[in-house]
Amino acid sequence: MTDRPYVLLSCALSLDGYLDDATDRRLVLSNDDDWDRVDEVRASCDAIMVGANTIRRDNPRLLVRSAERRRRRIADGRPENPLKVTITASGDLDPATEFFATGEQVVYAPSGVATPGETVPMGERVDLAAVLADLAARGVRRLMVEGGTDMHTAFLTAGLADELHMVTAPLFVGDGKAPRFVHDGRFPWDGEHRATLAEVRAIGNVALHRYLLSKSEVDKHWLRAAIELSTRCPPSTTAFAVGAIVVDGQGNGLARGYSRESGGTEHAEEAALAKLDPADPRLRRATMYSSLEPCGRRSSRPRTCTDLILAAGIPRVVFALREPPTFVDGRGAELLTAGGAEVVEVPELAAAVRDVNRNLL
Ligand SMILES: NC(=O)c1ccc[n+]([C@@H]2O[C@H](COP(=O)([O-])OP(=O)(O)OC[C@H]3O[C@@H](n4cnc5c(N)ncnc54)[C@H](OP(=O)(O)O)[C@@H]3O)[C@@H](O)[C@H]2O)c1
Ligand SMILES: [Zn+2]
Structure with missing residues (x-):
């Protein structure tokens, strides 16, 4: 405000x-x-x-x-x-x-x-x-x-x-x-x-x-935690370092993930969602905090994070930095909005995400 x-x-x-x-x-x-x-x-x-x-x-x-x-x-x-x-x-x-x-x-x-x-x-x-x-x-x-x-x-x-x-x-x-x-x-x-x-x-x-x-302070709190998590990503010259946290409607962190957490080309949101039961009713009121805009297009695997988030029924997504068109032009935010999710961008924290990914940007 x-x-x-x-x-x-x-x-x-x-x-x-x-x-x-x-x-x-x-x-x-x-x-x-x-x-x-x-x-x-x-x-x-x-x-x-x-x-x-x-x-x-x-x-x-x-x-x-x-x-x-x-x-x-x-x-x-x-x-x-x-x-x-x-x-x-x-x-x-x-x-x-x-x-x-x-x-x-x-x-x-x-x-x-x-x-x-x-x-x-x-x-x-x-x-x-x-x-x-x-x-x-x-x-x-x-x-x-x-x-x-x-x-x-x-x-x-x-x-x-x-x-x-x-x-x-x-x-x-x-x-x-x-x-x-x-x-x-x-x-x-x-x-x-x-x-x-x-x-x-x-x-x-x-x-x-x-x-x-206030919602804005809560969002910044979890986003900062997601950015902190992104510093743990194994280094890569072909993909961003991202952290993601799923938080339920009562403010409990349900699952965390970061890029390449279990090797390969795994994305942060994917790593976090893999730790949850898709039938978990708490997902219906959860927020996905991701340091970077969830991907809407993906070269490495068939399912995008945007897809995974919508399929999990997560109604709200908060991120700090729009995906720069370095690798693919993602349009994740638009796809999430079109899929019915509320999307919040917190540009205030974008510099911290850029800093974690300075080798790529
Ligand atoms: N432990 C702590 O951290 C801490 C900190 C501060 C205070 N306290 C304690 O809290 C107690 C005081 O609390 P309190 O609730 O009685 O008083 P308060 O909140 O300090 O003041 C209440 C007064 O503020 C004015 N007021 C409040 N809302 C208003 C509004 N919308 N329009 C116009 N005026 C408004 C009215 O003043 P008028 O009466 O002049 O109209 C009202 O009587 C004291 O015992 C104090 O020691 C403790
Ligand atoms: Zn992704």
């Missing part, structure tokens, strides 16, 4: 899923090393958003702590700190809070509601998509959302999030009056459609879970 910034949600939770306890004191969930990780993420973003209640309750500074990271931002021609952003309906914000103390801020509020700092009137109610469009117009390409419950719920239920960083701390709050990670609601990720786990990392006594939420 280009009309809104990349949205990264970040939170720290107790083991029973609370963002805080129910007392006036702020519950410390994270540790120094994790704050340093959060600082790095902040430094990578153009703006940081929290809900007005988090400003009232926690009085966060929302600055990049590390002087080195601030220096690097300036050297890159960016402001020392990300833009601070909040949303309020009541306008109940104290101008003396840390939010307004340093750096640049912007407050989104319904028209006619007065707030401290630069306020953008949003009509009768503040609509998240409109907020994101306004931020994009201000040059914000990467937005970090740091809570609380209302903010996370709003972004997630609207499907306006690309990535989630969730840290769990080894403690229980055990009090239903405390704020949970999210409210009840309808989330795009459920038993049928799951988020994609990209990373789990121990950071001292807390665990970071990094999830990919």
Whole structure:
């Protein structure tokens, strides 16, 4: 998507899923090393958003702590700190809070509601998509959302999030009056459609879970894995090095393959499909990720990968690089589309595929 910034949600939770306890004191969930990780993420973003209640309750500074990271931002021609952003309906914000103390801020509020700092009137109610469009117009390409419950719920239920960083701390709050990670609601990720786990990392006594939420991020994740796989191909001067991964509708990798995996002229998609039972019902909702456009014509064997994919009933194909007409003029994408499959090209990753095949291109 280009009309809104990349949205990264970040939170720290107790083991029973609370963002805080129910007392006036702020519950410390994270540790120094994790704050340093959060600082790095902040430094990578153009703006940081929290809900007005988090400003009232926690009085966060929302600055990049590390002087080195601030220096690097300036050297890159960016402001020392990300833009601070909040949303309020009541306008109940104290101008003396840390939010307004340093750096640049912007407050989104319904028209006619007065707030401290630069306020953008949003009509009768503040609509998240409109907020994101306004931020994009201000040059914000990467937005970090740091809570609380209302903010996370709003972004997630609207499907306006690309990535989630969730840290769990080894403690229980055990009090239903405390704020949970999210409210009840309808989330795009459920038993049928799951988020994609990209990373789990121990950071001292807390665990970071990094999830990919948007389809575009999930596609890039699996394509990168397919490109990585393609580096294992036995070398050839007459055929490309390709990696392919079949992923089911719930985000499980079902099978992987790479060019010439079992010798000869085997193609990556063919190698992956050979590991699956053609009657496997999961194929009917799967995606074939292939670093290179699946072949639509083939000199070495009768069945093309396009043919094999359609015959397997795989409804979606994602690739990074169109097959260059070096050996055959494939037209795989057109044939797949004509066969009823959804075809997605991710040109952003094409350079990496070219690099793996630089001896041929
Ligand atoms: N552990 C963590 O990672 C973490 C991070 C952040 C916060 N927290 C905790 O989360 C708790 C706060 O969560 P919360 O859900 O109460 O508050 P919140 O999400 O920080 O803020 C909610 C407020 O944002 C404003 N708002 C949200 N959506 C809006 C919309 N569409 N239009 C206009 N205004 C809108 C409203 O402000 P008005 O009330 O001004 O109208 C609303 O009351 C605190 O306990 C805090 O410590 C924890
Ligand atoms: Zn092929």
